[in-house]
Amino acid sequence: xxxxxxxxxxxxxxQTHQYWHLLRDPIAFQFKLTLxxxxxxxxxxxxxxxxxxxxxxxxxxxxxxxxxxLRLGHRSDRWINLFGKREPLEDDLPGMSSDTYVxxxxxxxxxxxxxL
Numbered sequence: 001x002x003x004x005x006x007x008x009x010x011x012x013x014x015q016t017h018q019y020w021h022l023l024r025d026p027i028a029f030q031f032k033l034t035l036x037x038x039x040x041x042x043x044x045x046x047x048x049x050x051x052x053x054x055x056x057x058x059x060x061x062x063x064x065x066x067x068x069x070l071r072l073g074h075r076s077d078r079w080i081n082l083f084g085k086r087e088p089l090e091d092d093l094p095g096m097s098s099d100t101y102v103x104x105x106x107x108x109x110x111x112x113x114x115x116l
Contacts (some may be wrong), residue, residue, distance in 0.1 A: 028102040032082050035098055038074050043069065 050065035058064050080098050 029101060030084075032080055032098055035080050036077075036082055039073070039080065043073050 047069055048065060050069045051063075054062040054065040078097070084099065
């Protein structure tokens with residue numbers, strides 16, 4: 001029996017790598033969808049409170065709280081990066097996005113440390 005028979009061929013390694021990506025990517029997408037849904041659930045009632053609070057407390061600028069909330073929502077949207085197509089912006093902190101956590105969660109299988 002050859003030693004080469006017991007080693008994985010490059011084609012087999014590539015196929016294993018593709019399997020792990022196929023498993024990791026839908027899980028990562030579900031993670032981001034969950035974050036996005038939680039953000040939406042929180043922002044919905046908070047937006048109403050922010051608008052009412054602005055009307056009651058800020059006669060000079062009644063939309064201030066609501067527009068601050070919109071800016072926060074925009075930043076959280078960039079952070080979640082649901083579809084992974086966003087380019088970093090100048091005011092983004094390096095490595096600060098949900099993609100950072102997705103990469104950490106998926107790093108073990110993608111590197112091929114586990115095999116099917």
